[in-house]
Amino acid sequence: MSGLDFDAEDLELEEELQDVNRVLRVLESEAQKELKAQREHNPTPVQWKKRDRHGFVIPKRPSSSSRKTSGMPSAATSKQHQRTEQPRCVAPTDVVASVNLIKGSETEVLRQELLELLEDGVDEVDSTEDTAVTWEASPESAATDWEIRNKVSSQKWKEARPFLVENMLATQDPHPHCGCQCSKQAVVRCLDCLPFPFLCEDCDTAVHSRAVLHNRESLTGGFLQPLSELHQQMSRLLPIQRPDRVCGCSTGNIHVSPGRNVAVITINGRYNLVLPAVSCTSCFLTWSPTIKDIQRDGYWPGTMNFCTLYTTDVFQSFYDLKMAAPGVSLKAYIKMLDERTGRFGRAGKISADTFSKSFSEWVAVTYEVEKIFRDKSFDCPACTPEMLAVSVDGNRKLYRFKSNASTSEPGNFEGVFIQKDEEVAEFVDNIHRQTNHISGKGSCGSSSWRAAKESSRKNTSKLDEEGLEIAVCRHGVLLGALNMYRGEIFAYPLFLQRMLAENAPGNITFLCSDVACKYFPYLSKVVQQCPEMRKLLSMRPFLSVMHAKAHTGKCEIKWGGAFQEGAGSTIGEEVEQVNSFLSRAAITTKYMSKAGRTNMLTLLASGWNKKKVKNMGRTLSQRYTKTVRMLKEQVDILNATKDELGVDDDTLQLWVSEVQQWAEETDPGDGSLGALQARIEELAVIIKVRTQNLYKQTDSNKRRHKIRKVILDEKKRLAATIFEYNNLAEPSEQIVSTDASVLTDAWPWNNRSETAVDLHTKRTVFEKVMAVRRLKEEEIIICKEMQQHWTAMKAQSMMLATLSANSSFADQSEDAQRGLQCLVLQKQTVLKAEMVKVKGFYSRILSHQPLLEMDSSEEEMSEGDAADLDSSTSDED
Numbered sequence: 001m002s003g004l005d006f007d008a009e010d011l012e013l014e015e016e017l018q019d020v021n022r023v024l025r026v027l028e029s030e031a032q033k034e035l036k037a038q039r040e041h042n043p044t045p046v047q048w049k050k051r052d053r054h055g056f057v058i059p060k061r062p063s064s065s066s067r068k069t070s071g072m073p074s075a076a077t078s079k080q081h082q083r084t085e086q087p088r089c090v091a092p093t094d095v096v097a098s099v100n101l102i103k104g105s106e107t108e109v110l111r112q113e114l115l116e117l118l119e120d121g122v123d124e125v126d127s128t129e130d131t132a133v134t135w136e137a138s139p140e141s142a143a144t145d146w147e148i149r150n151k152v153s154s155q156k157w158k159e160a161r162p163f164l165v166e167n168m169l170a171t172q173d174p175h176p177h178c179g180c181q182c183s184k185q186a187v188v189r190c191l192d193c194l195p196f197p198f199l200c201e202d203c204d205t206a207v208h209s210r211a212v213l214h215n216r217e218s219l220t221g222g223f224l225q226p227l228s229e230l231h232q233q234m235s236r237l238l239p240i241q242r243p244d245r246v247c248g249c250s251t252g253n254i255h256v257s258p259g260r261n262v263a264v265i266t267i268n269g270r271y272n273l274v275l276p277a278v279s280c281t282s283c284f285l286t287w288s289p290t291i292k293d294i295q296r297d298g299y300w301p302g303t304m305n306f307c308t309l310y311t312t313d314v315f316q317s318f319y320d321l322k323m324a325a326p327g328v329s330l331k332a333y334i335k336m337l338d339e340r341t342g343r344f345g346r347a348g349k350i351s352a353d354t355f356s357k358s359f360s361e362w363v364a365v366t367y368e369v370e371k372i373f374r375d376k377s378f379d380c381p382a383c384t385p386e387m388l389a390v391s392v393d394g395n396r397k398l399y400r401f402k403s404n405a406s407t408s409e410p411g412n413f414e415g416v417f418i419q420k421d422e423e424v425a426e427f428v429d430n431i432h433r434q435t436n437h438i439s440g441k442g443s444c445g446s447s448s449w450r451a452a453k454e455s456s457r458k459n460t461s462k463l464d465e466e467g468l469e470i471a472v473c474r475h476g477v478l479l480g481a482l483n484m485y486r487g488e489i490f491a492y493p494l495f496l497q498r499m500l501a502e503n504a505p506g507n508i509t510f511l512c513s514d515v516a517c518k519y520f521p522y523l524s525k526v527v528q529q530c531p532e533m534r535k536l537l538s539m540r541p542f543l544s545v546m547h548a549k550a551h552t553g554k555c556e557i558k559w560g561g562a563f564q565e566g567a568g569s570t571i572g573e574e575v576e577q578v579n580s581f582l583s584r585a586a587i588t589t590k591y592m593s594k595a596g597r598t599n600m601l602t603l604l605a606s607g608w609n610k611k612k613v614k615n616m617g618r619t620l621s622q623r624y625t626k627t628v629r630m631l632k633e634q635v636d637i638l639n640a641t642k643d644e645l646g647v648d649d650d651t652l653q654l655w656v657s658e659v660q661q662w663a664e665e666t667d668p669g670d671g672s673l674g675a676l677q678a679r680i681e682e683l684a685v686i687i688k689v690r691t692q693n694l695y696k697q698t699d700s701n702k703r704r705h706k707i708r709k710v711i712l713d714e715k716k717r718l719a720a721t722i723f724e725y726n727n728l729a730e731p732s733e734q735i736v737s738t739d740a741s742v743l744t745d746a747w748p749w750n751n752r753s754e755t756a757v758d759l760h761t762k763r764t765v766f767e768k769v770m771a772v773r774r775l776k777e778e779e780i781i782i783c784k785e786m787q788q789h790w791t792a793m794k795a796q797s798m799m800l801a802t803l804s805a806n807s808s809f810a811d812q813s814e815d816a817q818r819g820l821q822c823l824v825l826q827k828q829t830v831l832k833a834e835m836v837k838v839k840g841f842y843s844r845i846l847s848h849q850p851l852l853e854m855d856s857s858e859e860e861m862s863e864g865d866a867a868d869l870d871s872s873t874s875d876e877d
Contacts, residue, residue: 107776110783111846117790118839174198174219189224190216212236213264213271215344226345237276238262238289238309240297246280246287253281259288263308263348264299265355267317269341270348300362302354310355315362322600323607326585330356360599364412367606372820373827374799377606378417380477381792382616382785385506388568389474389542392496392513393575394488396467397586400597403462411598417605418468418598419482419499427498428491434529464594468582468601471496472574475619475785477612478605490515490522497536510542510564512572517543517559540564544572554682557663563770568778569627581608616789617838621845624782631775638768645765652765659766662759676725680735681759683718687711688760786842793835800828 179198180186186198192214193199193207208214216227237258245254259275279286291301294309302308318333334352341348370377380387414420465483469492472478480496497511513519520541527533543559557563561572585604589597612619642652690711694704726734733748804824812820 107780107783110780110787114783114787114790114842115846117787118843172224174224187219188216188227189219190214210239212239212273213266213268215268226343228345228347236271236273238264238273240276240289240293240299242276242278243287246278247283247285249280249282255279255281260307262306263302265302265308265310265314265337265350267311267314267337267340268344269337269339270346270350272346272348300358302351302358308351308354308358310358310362312362315359318359319363319603319607322585322604323611326581326604327587329588330359356596360412360596363599363603367413367416369823373803373824377609378477378479380473380475380479381613382475382620382789383473383477384788384792385504386784386788387473387504387506387508388781388785389510389512389570389572390471390479390497390500390508390539391474391544391572391574392469392471392493392511393544393579394467394469394484394492395575395579395583396484396488397579397583398465398468398589398601399463399586400465400590400592400594401462402464409595411595411602413599413602414595417478417481417602419480419495421483421485424482424492424495425485427495428486428489431491431494431526431530435526465597469493469496470575470578470582471500472578474570474574475612475616476574476577477609478578481601481605490519493519494523494526494536497539498533501535501539508539510561510567510570510572511539512542512544512561512570512574514544514572516541517555542567542570542572554663557659557766562767562774565773566777567774568781569623569774578608614834617834617841620782620786620789621841624779624786624845627775627778627782631772631779634768634771634775638772641765641768645761652769655762656766656769659759659762673725673728676721676728679721680718680725683714683721685760685763687714687718689763690714783846786846790838790842793831793838797828797831797835800824800831804828 174186174189180200180203181196181198182200182203184200184202187201188199188204189197190199190204190208191197192211198219199207204216208216217224218227237256242256255278257277257279259277262273262275264271264273275289277286277288291304291306294301294306298312299306299309300312300315302310314337318330321328321333331352334350334355337350341350465485466487467484468481469484469488470478470481471493480499482492482495484492493511493513500508523536527537541559542561542564543556544561561567561570582601582604585600589600592600642648690707694707694711722735729735729748735748804821
């Protein structure tokens, strides 16, 4: 296109702009005349304010002149302003007197006590640091905005792709920048030596005689190629601190020479280096590095002769990778290191066995150092000393094959997390002798109850350990585990229950299990034979919420955790949350040796607990905020139900008592007319409740398929019961249509009384009342847990202060004592910062202020974990 065409288009565009400006001036003048007339007619004009979807006023857009001087307000500032304008969280008030079992003053007293306790910790937590804590509002994420941003970003990447391809090709040509800093011809490129990567032969020798771990590329041959170790003429000494003198002679007689060969493993693979040997030319006294020198400079020996050395960073990277992806194997990690070795032109393989042994010893030594600080890796600070609930369940995915023969050498962490097999076997045999256990059929399970059935050795002949029996608290902190060899027999949770009862400083209120309704009768039988276990009966049975839905209506109300007084919002499925993490390691642990499996599972469990404890303050704060919000919603729902039914509080309480009494009653098995009527009503209520909750409480198709099968079986039992009832009832009181009766609850025996209320209505009201009661309890429970958490942090701070003041440590060298003091100071600094953060969380929510710092990634379970939970549950039931 020529320049004349551009001029013609510019003239046309300018004429159009002038026409638009004339129209705008005419409209503006008319608007000013109209506004002037309105002001003369009404001296106080109404000003309309635009509001966003949250109800906040949208500020007017500033003029161009003001934007030039002051600048546009940032999005973060606008969102922060919106957050500060939000109404404060208000604690719900007691609306229904019948459900107000816990006085509102008790919650307020706990809240005030915790606030005073937080203020008492001012001495331990510096107030100056407290003021430095900033609360940033999390950015709002609208789906439409994200979609637009994503499209724009993808479009920009797509447009820049040809340019990026050209740049990638250009980086392979060293000739435009092949000059060394000293103006000589460059022969080596080292990207670890930025900002001057190109070096001549002399500069390369001067720089890389010390920096031997740099990865260099040769410029010879017209292209870049990794500089192999065969073409490196300089002696490659291990980078390590060397002494200035080795004897009393003058310092000028020191000579450094290459020593024996050593393989160094870093995150970039293997390096073949040599140990430095420092000698005196006068007296010929020689110094060579020892294990102490090796550890001081960040290396870890592969053996006691340290022919192979590992950087501690390569161990820490493998640990972080295992915590992020437990299914990654050690051999895959070693293969990645081998690939990086070859990529940079080096030769040599890395021994997986040596790496595994050295890594295990590094982890064991790290654990011994942490024990000095009395770090309890398998205790929950929010559950100490009083623990509300312990959840016990089995994980059959964590098995191990017998073909992986292992030595009799125990693991480094035997008895730390996974209890010793000898102690568990002795306990189980003792219990079975006293209870006259019959293998496969006794009190520990039957063929009809799969969740607690004792496995047959014929079916598990290829396995050694068949899985893990795990105990966790209601916050998902692992407390202990044991290896299963005979299926999920009741003696295994009994061992964990006894262990926790003996080791716990306080009482444990609930024992959560998916077979609690079967396990506690078994426990009563054991206590009759073993009176020393009578303390275990103080724990109350708690049937996990997920499994309670699969039981009959009476069993769910009697044993279900949602209807247990004092249980709060405990779900009893906390083991499944942990299994979603540990089960991902099963693909590797089933091929390990016995000691290796114990070490790896203990390491993963310890890392899981550290993450949980680190986020405990945020987790409890989020739970408290969510509980307060849900309590207000449930109270409103209950009030709406009461108004809809036209009943008062006394009637609600009467219905609750009737449902509880109905759950405690035992159905007579005489086949009488009254028994059949009660059974028909019960089955109809169960079918209706499960049908209504099929999609509301179940997200997995696999789980819904099982519930549909249960509903179908219950419909068959209902039809058979109705058939028996019709054979005994009068023709006028017989049930004609089963489906219509289930939907309307119009039973013939209820038609005589116009004021009769069906069981389904009472059951619905009962569940709503129980939901309000549990949330009221949960609010108090979380306040107590926050108080215990803060007390535990203060106790840990005092322990570190005592350890820091203690200047003498027996059985330790002077260097170790100084290093321990440094670690104490480091831990005190980290704990102090954590206490400032936790104090900010608790102070805000207890003062009914919104919790501004919310991280969605720290929720109870991610979507992936929820999927794993459902699949693991289906395999274990």
